[in-house]
Each structure stands twice: as structure tokens, then as C-alpha cells.
Amino acid sequence: MVDMAGMGDDEELATHRHVLEQARESGEPVQRHEAEHPASEQADEEVPERSVLGEGSTTAKLDPRRLLVFREVAHSGSMAAAARELGWTQPAVSQHIRKLEKDLGLALITRVGRGIALTDPGQLLLRHADAIDARLEAAGEALADLARRRTGRVRIAAFPSASAILVSTALANLSAEHPGLDVRLTQVEPPEALVLLAEGQCDLAIVFDYPGEDFERGPLEAVTLLNDPLRAVLGPGHPLAGRDSVSMGDLAGQRWIAGCVSCRKHLVREAVKAGFTPDIRHSTDDYVVVQALVAAGIAVAALPGMALRASLNPAVKVLPLEGYPSRTVSAVLAPSSHGVPAVEAVLEQLRLATV
Secondary structure, three states: OOOOOOOOHHHHOOOOHHHHHHHHHHOOOOOOOOOOOOOOOOOOOOOOOOOOEOOOOOOEOOOHHHHHHHHHHHHHOOHHHHHHHHOOOHHHHHHHHHHHHHHHOOOOEEEEOOEEEEOHHHHHHHHHHHHHHHHHHHHHHHHHHHHOOOOEEEEEEEOHHHHHHHHHHHHHHHHHHOOOEEEEEEEOOHHHHHHHHHOOOOOEEEEEEOOOOOOOOOOOEEEEEEEEOEEEEEOOOOOOOOOOOEEOHHHOOOEEEEOOHHHHHHHHHHHHHOOOOOEEEEEOOOHHHHHHHHHOOOOEEEEEHHHHHHOOOOOOEEEEEEOOOOEEEEEEEOHHHOOOHHHHHHHHHHHHHOO
16 A cells, blocks of 8 residues: 555646646655556545535536546546646545546546556547646746746826826836736826725836925835926026026016926925915816916926926026925836736836936
């Protein structure tokens, strides 16, 4: 008798032939039994019983482990040859075949000398087993492609100017280097992007924050992409348009255009630090509209450099804004996305787009 209590490999049988080969190469040496054992032999490993029919079902639910063991026996031509290929004892292989036949209520093999021949049900089952093995191999190749960054889906949520400057450049480069990547963009402001990330509706959120207004990260990981300075945007006939730079104090008493909630708060805070409360007449986070209003001489504004790079109205005058803190642009990802090859490929291109 062979003590099978120590054999755990057959209970953890992977469903792919390459995994089986790895198990054979790395498994502990086992005692071999070259002689075939009769179907009535009860000295081999006891395989736990389980029902293969669902409640109220008449369709057999095949155990994939036993199905692939059967496939190995069918292609090897004998129990002993299959056992050598799998790195098991022959009784363990025999036990799986008997259990499979019992589950199905059909004889799958007949013994011919020291080998086996397939019955008609066995021939039919082998065709299905071969098809399943082929699908598993295809799945393995697809995962290998993913590991090499050739395929995969990455969902990005980004604010408008980041979408126009960073994401567009990154996507153009990714399409050339990794054409199998499927990258999807949703344009939203940072608070909404972080909500999408927390809900699992995106893989990367590109956000910005000002000093003193860091977003609540929790378990999220933030990768800094760049510091984005703000600029004063004046109309062509503005009295300060001829200056090389201006300060917030220089713009006291002006009518202002404010942007998103975060930008508006930052504008008010910096104006108060300069000694005045800004007279905000218009609110829009569309930087094209902002510049059109400024060009018409209606008000002044402070716009991020990325927004001006994305779309610059030639009629406005853009000046450095002295002492006005830059905003930080970051790519934020959930812990589950860290190290995922497709996500890392997108992050790499986002970093390159900032250069």
C-alpha cells in the first residue's frame, strides 16, 4: 500500500497543462507504481466525494481537475504514463478516473493490456477536454500579454486642462507603443474624480490641489506629476498689460472671474492675504469662456498655466502672478491598481507628458 496522506498536489491541481508541468518539476519525489492497478483497488488516495449534479439539475458539473487528469491519461495511453507525466503515483491517477466515471455514470476507458482505450463517451469527453485545455492556454497567453503591457483597460478621470495637455499626449504615445491598451477618459473635476476612484469606476484620477487644501487621500496613492503656476490674465487695454508681472495687490479693486469651487476658494484666500476681498462678478470653469470675457475687457482672472497651454486667446495679456502659489497636479490610484502593468504604462506616459 502507498500512503497518500501526504500528497496535497492532486487536491490543488491547476487547470492548465503548464501548471501541471510546473507541479511535476517542483513537487516532492513520490513512489512510483508502474503496474496498473485494477479498478477495485482501494489502497490509493481517497478523493473526497461530492455531488456533480446541482439541486434539481440533470446536467453533470464536471470537476476540472479530474477532467484534465483524464485528458492526460487519454493522450498518454496508460495510467502509468499519465502518472509519470504528472509526477504522481499511479493509484492517485486511477482514483481520479474512477471518481470521474462514477460522477458521470459512464465508463470512459477500457483496459487493453497495460494500456487503455477510450469508450465512445470517453472520445466525446476528450474532445471537450482538449477544447478546455486550448481555452486555458489562450487565457494564459492573454495574461502574459497583459503582463507585458500589450493589453488591458485603464479608466482615467481627469479635469479639463489635464485632459487636454497630459492625457491627450499620453494616449497618443500609448497608441504607438502599446496598441493593445484600451484607455478610457472621463472628464470631471477633482472631487468627482476621487469619488469615481473610490467607487471603483476609474483606475486613475488626475487631480490638483493648492497648498493647505490637500485632498483626503485615505488609502489612495498619489503620484505628483507637476507644479502648475497660475498667471494673471488681463485684457489688451488693461492699464497693467504692459507690465512684466503683477501681484495680487496690484489687482485690488478689479472685477474678477472665478473658476471651480477649489479655485474660487484659493483666489479669495490669496486676495485676503494681499489685503482685499475680490469682487467676483462671473463664475465659470471653462477657460475658453474666461479668456473671452477677459479679452472683452469685462474682468480679470487668474488661470493655471496648463489651461493657457491648452487654449490661449491671442487677444489677452498673460503675466506672471507674483507670490501666487502653484497648484500641484497628481495622478491618484487605489492600492489595488498599484503595480498593475497597464496602469503603470499609463502612469509612465503621463509623467513623460509633463516634460
